[in-house]
Every structure is written in C-alpha cells, then in structure tokens.
Amino acid sequence: MSFLSIERLTQQFPDGQGGMLTVFENASFGIEKGEFVCILGHSGCGKSTIMNILAGLAEPSSGVVKMDGFGVSGPSLDRGVVFQNYSLLPWLSALHNVTFGVKAREPGWSKAQVEEHSRKFLSMVGLEGDVVHRKPSQLSGGMRQRVSIARAFANQPKLLLLDEPFGALDALTRGTIQDELLKIWSGTEQTVFMITHDIDEAILLADRILLMTNGPFAKVAESVEITIPRPRNRTEIIEHPNYYAIRNHLVQFLGKRSKELAGQPSDGDNKPVTVRIDKTAPAEAEAEPEHAPKLRAVND
Amino acid sequence: MMGTLSENRRAALLSVSMLVIGLLIWEAAIPAQQAAGELTEYELLTGGGAPKAGVPPPSEIFTKAWEELSNPFYDAGPNDKGIGIQIGYSIYRVLSGYFMAAAIAIPLGFLIGMSAVAYKAFNPFIQVLRPISPLAWMPLALFIIQDSELSAIFVIFICSIWPMLINTAFGVAGVRKDWINVARTHELGAMRTAFTVILPAAAPTIITGMRISIGIAWLVIVAAEMLVGGTGIGYYVWNEWNNLDLTSVIFSILMIGVVGMVLDSIFTLAQRAVAYAE
Numbered sequence: 001m002s003f004l005s006i007e008r009l010t011q012q013f014p015d016g017q018g019g020m021l022t023v024f025e026n027a028s029f030g031i032e033k034g035e036f037v038c039i040l041g042h043s044g045c046g047k048s049t050i051m052n053i054l055a056g057l058a059e060p061s062s063g064v065v066k067m068d069g070f071g072v073s074g075p076s077l078d079r080g081v082v083f084q085n086y087s088l089l090p091w092l093s094a095l096h097n098v099t100f101g102v103k104a105r106e107p108g109w110s111k112a113q114v115e116e117h118s119r120k121f122l123s124m125v126g127l128e129g130d131v132v133h134r135k136p137s138q139l140s141g142g143m144r145q146r147v148s149i150a151r152a153f154a155n156q157p158k159l160l161l162l163d164e165p166f167g168a169l170d171a172l173t174r175g176t177i178q179d180e181l182l183k184i185w186s187g188t189e190q191t192v193f194m195i196t197h198d199i200d201e202a203i204l205l206a207d208r209i210l211l212m213t214n215g216p217f218a219k220v221a222e223s224v225e226i227t228i229p230r231p232r233n234r235t236e237i238i239e240h241p242n243y244y245a246i247r248n249h250l251v252q253f254l255g256k257r258s259k260e261l262a263g264q265p266s267d268g269d270n271k272p273v274t275v276r277i278d279k280t281a282p283a284e285a286e287a288e289p290e291h292a293p294k295l296r297a298v299n300d
Numbered sequence: 301m302m303g304t305l306s307e308n309r310r311a312a313l314l315s316v317s318m319l320v321i322g323l324l325i326w327e328a329a330i331p332a333q334q335a336a337g338e339l340t341e342y343e344l345l346t347g348g349g350a351p352k353a354g355v356p357p358p359s360e361i362f363t364k365a366w367e368e369l370s371n372p373f374y375d376a377g378p379n380d381k382g383i384g385i386q387i388g389y390s391i392y393r394v395l396s397g398y399f400m401a402a403a404i405a406i407p408l409g410f411l412i413g414m415s416a417v418a419y420k421a422f423n424p425f426i427q428v429l430r431p432i433s434p435l436a437w438m439p440l441a442l443f444i445i446q447d448s449e450l451s452a453i454f455v456i457f458i459c460s461i462w463p464m465l466i467n468t469a470f471g472v473a474g475v476r477k478d479w480i481n482v483a484r485t486h487e488l489g490a491m492r493t494a495f496t497v498i499l500p501a502a503a504p505t506i507i508t509g510m511r512i513s514i515g516i517a518w519l520v521i522v523a524a525e526m527l528v529g530g531t532g533i534g535y536y537v538w539n540e541w542n543n544l545d546l547t548s549v550i551f552s553i554l555m556i557g558v559v560g561m562v563l564d565s566i567f568t569l570a571q572r573a574v575a576y577a578e
C-alpha cells in the first residue's frame with residue numbers, strides 16, 4: 001500500500017442554480033514515500049480542491065485519504081502546506097513567520113532553539129541577515145515565497161503540499177527557488193505533492209506527473225514517469241533523449257486529450273494509467289513498472 | 301521663502317496665524333458689542349448689565365486659564381473645586397464605564413465574529429439597542445441603580461459598548477481565511493488561534509472601534525454630568541453657567557476639547573502600534 005493513498009475521492013459543490021456540480025468523481029491514486037509528484041491540469045479541474053482535501057482543510061463529498069494507513073481527518077503538522085498566495089502573517093517578520101510554525105511543532109523548545117532552527121531553514125532558501133526582520137510587505141514576491149517554503153520545511157512534515165508555489169514569480173527567481181526546493185527535499189525523507197501549470201517545471205522537479213482531464217467530472221487520467229535521472233539541471237535535461245518525448249506527451253495531453261477524455265461520468269475506480277516513456281531502454285519502453293526505491297541526488 | 305518650508309511647517313504657520321487673527325477679531329469685537337445701545341430693562345433685571353454677563357474677551361479667558369491651571373487641584377467645598385479635580389472625576393467615570401464595556405464588548409464581539417449563528421442571534425438586539433441615545437437610559441439607570449455616580453458610569457458603559465462590539469465582530473469575521481488555515485495546518489487550539497492569529501489580524505479594526513467609543517464616551521459624560529450634578533467637568537460647565545460666569549464656561553469648554561484630543565491621540569498611537577500592511 002502506498003504511503004499516501006487517495007481512494008474514490010468525489011467532490012461536489014452546489015452549482016449556484018439549485019443543482020450540484022461534480023468537480024471530480026472516484027479519483028484514486030497513490031503516492032510513495034519520498035516521492036516528488038506534480039499534478040498538471042487545466043484551470044478549474046479541481047487541483048486545489050484535491051490539495052485542500054489532502055491538507056485536511058476541506059472534506060470531500062465522498063471517498064477517503066489515508067496516510068501511513070490512517071485516514072486523514074482535519075489538518076495536521078505532518079502535512080505542511082505552501083499556499084498559492086504565500087499566506088504569511090503580515091504583522092510578523094519573516095523570521096517570526098517561521099518561528100510561529102516551529103513553536104507550534106516543538107512546544108518544548110527554548111526560544112533560542114526555535115530561533116536557531118528557523119534561521120537555519122531561512123538561510124537554506126537564501127534569506128540571511130537583516131532581511132529576516134522585515135515584514136512580508138517589505139519583501140519581494142520571491143522572498144515571500146521563500147519564507148513560506150522555509151516555514152513549511154522547518155516543520156519537517158512527512159508530506160509537503162505545494163499549490164502553484166512559483167506561480168507569481170519571474171523565470172529567474174523561479175529557477176533559483178526550484179533549485180533550493182530540490183536541495184532541501186533531497187536531504188530529507190519528505191514526500192512532495194505539487195500543483196503547477198508549468199510543464200518544464202514539472203519535468204525538472206517530479207518523479208511522476210499526474211495528469212487531470214478537464215472538469216466537470218474530471219479524472220486523474222495518467223501518471224507519467226519522468227525517466228530522467230537525477231541530479232537534473234535545467235540546462236542539461238533538455239539534452240536528454242527522454243525530455244522531448246515526455247514533454248510532447250504532456251503537451252498533447254493538455255492540448256487535446258484532456259478535452260476528449262473530459263466530461264463522461266463513470267463509476268469505476270478511476271486509477272490513472274501509468275505511462276513510461278524511455279528512449280534509452282527501448283526494450284522496456286511503455287512497460288508497466290514496479291515501484292522501485294528511488295535514488296536522488298542534489299542539483300547543482 | 302515659503303517654498304523652502306516643509307508642508308507641516310507651512311500648515312503650522314497658517315494655523316497659528318488663523319488663531320491669532322481670530323483672537324484679535326474677537327478681542328476687538330467685545331467692547332464694541334457692549335457699547336452698542338442702551339441696556340434694555342430685561343437685561344437690567346437679569347443682570348445683563350453686570351460686567352461678567354457679556355461674552356468675555358480672550359484676554360480675560362487667558363487670565364482665567366492661568367489662574368485655574370496654576371492651581372488645578374484645590375478643593376474649597378462642593379461648589380468650588382479646581383478644574384483638575386473636576387476633569388479627574390469625569391475621566392474616572394469615563395474610564396470605569398469604558399473599561400467595563402471593553403471587557404464585555406471585545407470577548408462578545410469575538411464570539412459574534414467567529415460564529416454565524418451567534419451573529420444572527422445577537423444582531424436584532426444590537427440593531428435595536430444601538431440607536432438609543434445613551435442619555436435616554438439615565439432615568440431608568442437612576443431608578444434601578446439608585447446612585448447618580450453609578451448611573452453616570454452606566455450611561456458611559458452603554459454608549460461605549462456598541463462601537464467596540466460591532467467593530468470587534470466585524471474585524472474578527474473579516475480575518476482572511478488563509479490566515480486561519482495557517483493556524484489550522486499548525487494544529488493550533490482555539491485559544492492559541494484567537495490570540496496569535498485572529499487578535500493581531502483584527503486589532504486595527506478593534507482599536508478603531510475603541511477609538512470611536514472613547515470619543516462618544518467623552519461627548520456623553522459632559523451631558524450626563526449636567527444631569528446628575530455633583531462633580532465633573534459637565535457639572536462644572538453647568539454650574540458656572542448658573543453663576544453667569546461665562547469666562548469659566550468658555551475656559552471649561554476649551555478644556556473639554558483638550559482632554560478629548562488627548563484621549564483620541566492615545567488611540568492614534570495604539571492604532572499605529574497594531575497596524576500592518578498586507
């Protein structure tokens with residue numbers, strides 16, 4: 001059984017005209033311990049809704065989420081969230097936004113311990129010195145995003161949930177923070193579930209990409225393995241024989257098949273189809289792989 | 301030369317010149333007014349002819365202010381106390397009523413702001429009670445409490461409770477959902493969430509309510525003391541009017557303004573302390 005297993009998750013909302021809108025139905029998928037999974041899908045297909053359910057911030061209409069074999073109910077310190085709009089507390093400095101989380105996680109720690117731990121994680125995302133005493137309103141968008149990532153990582157949750165964490169950033173800042181994220185993640189046992197709209201970002205970061213069809217009645221249709229070894233580097237992965245094959249597959253899906261597959265209600269257990277594209281090992285291509293423990297290394 | 305001065309300095313200069321010109325016109329207008337026409341019979345009967353009955357010139361008020369402020373705390377019997385003592389009584393009443401109101405309004409406002417059911421349940425009462433002039437409570441208060449001092453405090457209590465209650469509820473209800481979710485994902489309990497997230501988030505709105513309340517309380521105490529009598533700045537104004545001592549009346553009006561301004565500026569400081577930029 002997977003570390004995180006999502007079973008027959010269905011979400012309905014009132015559609016505002018007296019009826020019900022089914023966002024997704026019977027979605028089922030699993031995530032292994034230590035895996036980095038990205039989810040791609042068009043706007044409105046229900047990605048944030050799934051993430052809120054995984055975080056325990058919202059209840060699904062039906063279905064269960066299990067982590068380590070136990071049903072998830074309500075939020076927990078074991079599931080850290082980086083919200084799309086950073087959600088820093090504006091009256092606290094960058095440092096205190098992080099200590100806020102650490103204090104909640106480790107009530108027994110001394111003030112000095114909490115602060116040292118928080119500063120360590122802030123410096124991992126490149127925030128050091130006087131900047132940590134600034135309020136969020138005095139930080140740039142990229143800096144706020146880093147504080148938010150530091151806050152989530154400092155709590156060392158088993159599962160990290162990231163909702164379009166780099167959505168508002170320019171390409172350069174994005175690249176730096178992506179590298180920082182990979183660096184922190186690879187030094188831990190953490191599992192990451194990340195929503196993104198950026199195909200290249202997903203290929204760079206993920207072990208596996210989940211693809212969602214358009215809503216309503218959206219499905220997690222495919223699970224695409226990223227068969228590019230780590231450490232990955234944004235300038236070098238494009239040279240890898242698998243890169244364009246995977247990228248084309250994703251573009252095809254989002255551009256065409258997400259529409260074609262959309263809209264049909266079904267009552268089966270909608271497990272995603274595993275897709276493995278590997279040009280380097282033609283004999284194995286398109287085979288259904290067994291989950292092997294993954295090796296990772298730090299990007300540099 | 302004006303161009304080299306900062307905006308604040310130019311404004312201050314303008315304020316001072318307006319004050320000086322205003323006072324000069326006032327000073328100049330007084331003798332002319334008194335000289336105008338013979339005193340009517342009515343004026344003679346009511347004492348209108350006595351020198352104190354006319355509107356005094358500013359110079360006289362300054363002299364009075366100097367006299368009063370150089371010995372503000374003398375006490376020579378029930379009808380003759382220093383201005384400091386009178387103001388002290390008023391501030392004591394205002395603060396007693398005000399803090400009692402805050403002690404109820406802020407926790408209750410929290411409750412109302414956090415729960416839609418509580419909001420709907422309390423709303424009709426608030427809507428009916430809020431528009432009542434605080435002085436309308438006075439007869440009932442006097443009858444039930446049987447004590448003029450406590451009745452005045454009660455009137456302050458009842459007039460300062462509404463802005464604080466409504467603003468607290470409004471501020472708490474308006475706390476961004478994202479911030480509450482931050483508290484939830486960190487498994488904070490209800491109390492920790494209230495003190496570490498909701499309170500700082502709603503503080504600017506709450507302080508604004510407290511500032512409106514103290515302003516209203518200071519307006520109302522003057523009227524309340526005119527009614528209940530005995531002590532306080534409101535009673536002092538009314539008493540000096542009965543003595544036809546207009547110099548004292550004008551002086552105490554100015555003092556009411558100054559104290560009101562000081563109370564308000566305390567809250568301006570508090571507002572600055574809790575403000576945050578999003």
Ligand SMILES: Nc1ncnc2c1ncn2[C@@H]1O[C@H](COP(=O)(O)OP(=O)(O)OP(=O)(O)O)[C@@H](O)[C@H]1O
Nearest residue numbers: 013014023041042043044045046047048049050215
């Ligand atoms: N509280 C709600 N009440 C009613 N409908 C909702 C609610 N929350 C979400 N929806 C609907 O559910 C659908 C999925 O929303 P969701 O926010 O999960 O989309 P998303 O995939 O995250 O989109 P985006 O990429 O734009 O962030 C949308 O059609 C939205 O209108």
Ligand SMILES: [Mg+2]
Nearest residue numbers: 047048049163
């Ligand atoms: Mg979303």
